[in-house]
Amino acid sequence: MGTLFQALLAALRLVASLDAGVLEYASRSLGIALIATLLASLAGVPAGVWLAEVEFRGKRAVVTVLNTLLSVPTVVVGLLVYAFISRHGPLGGLGLLFTVPGVIAGEIVLILPLVTAFTLAAVSRVDRDVRSTALSLGASATQALQAVVRESRFGILAAIIAAFGRVVGEVGVATILGGNADAFTRTITTAIVLEVNMGRFELALALGLVLLSLSFGINVMLQLVQGEGRRR
């Protein structure tokens, strides 16, 4: 218990002194998570809305696959993407392996099903009632769709938050595709693993605290946005 307390104190000191290493890893983690979440949302939100809207043969199978992908271990996603972007893979020529863009690509593959599935769920929940209400008030098909998306905005936002959370706290993809190269691809989570392995418990804990506060800050921000939306 004493050790933990001391480690916590040391960690707080490190955070307070704005340790250069901590800052670098934090900003890299944040950057990767933000870009990956943004890009995955740009593709996943429309895909989720589309899936909620259309009826086709095999739709249930697609949804089942999508839900299965939600629980795929991150290392497995890392491995699969690795196979694609490694030198001998089909996308090897792009030179993405052990680079930040490579990690981002892997994270996108990881969270795309999540954004899509959660958006699908959010839209499906309001779809029928809101759509028929909109149509009954003379909305065109496009206007009705806009109304449906507008009504599911909180659910879609939750999908994006969850996706961001998954990326920011994830180790498998970042390790396999990033290679944990100090000045290039090391993120908070991969650094934590490394520091613990090297016995530097305080630094690992400090990084953990930073990670937690990052998530906390972003969630508070989104809560405020949601609260604003609810009040209107």
Next chain:
Amino acid sequence: MTVLELQRVVRCYEHRAEGHQVEALRAPSLKVERGEIVAVLGANGSGKSTLLETLAFLQRPCEGRVLLDGEDPWAEERSLQARRRCPALLQKTVLFSTSVLDNVMTGPCWAGLTKPEAKDRARRALEAVDLASFERRSHTELSGGEARRVALARVLALESDVLVLDEPTAGLDAESTHRVAGLIRQLNRDRGTTVIMASHSLERAVSLAHRVVTLVNGLLVNANLDNRSVGTMTRVADGWEYRDHLGWQHVFEDRALVVDAWAGLGPREGRVQVAVPAAMVRLGRAQGEGPASLRGVLDTIRQERGHARVRVRLPPRRQKVRAIIDLATLERLDLSLGNQVELAFEPRSVFVLPVVRDY
């Protein structure tokens, strides 16, 4: 002039679990005239909402045609225009998650009005439902009844000449119900708005509507009978019939007669009552063998201010039918008790009602 017309409409949906088509509605025919209030009566699950969705062009029928001003919007790919012409208040109240005013403005904005115009309309509509002071409220700050009235205002703001209202007073207290009924009557009277409304209250439907149509297990029992009177009312438009008259059941004040009957088409059938308001019965002297009408013996005459209530005993089972006639007619006919008389009424005066025990 007919605004809306159903021609042999069948609505069906896919039964997911059983994998076959289920028929939800069969409407042999229905004509809604301009400026008319038509009430749709029926038990829960009898297809009232399905019928109204069809009339509001929200669902395309799988068979038959829905005509608006004599044209078929589904065939002409003009269902959006038709929907805008026949806005509907759906049974389930769904407000958009925004303010009351924005909710009511939505429809007019969709129709292409500018924001100030939409706002004007929304305010007028909110005033009509007595919620003018609620415009800044959030949709979460409303009671069930208030939400229902906001939903009604949202439909009114479209200022269309046709309104489709699915149980507009569901969940409202007595006072609000009264006000909404008054509002519907006023719109109809002042602007000639055509209203088709589903109602679970027989009382209200009969007091508000010019005409009542009934759904029995998804079958539209239409009161537009081809026949001139109940005497020959065995066959009804479009090939289905009242199979079996169970006989005159009872007669009551202000409705001339009530007949229990079975309405049926194939497997769909159920009990209905056929009623005619006493004020819509014409009384005449019996004149030999004429076209079908009801004949009987004048039983009582009671003069009241401006009119007379008469009672006629009908053979063969001595049922009593009441009619209300004006004093001039009574004088002209020079009737006395025991005279043979003839009762007649327009097919449009015949109300087909679901069986309700509390007459």
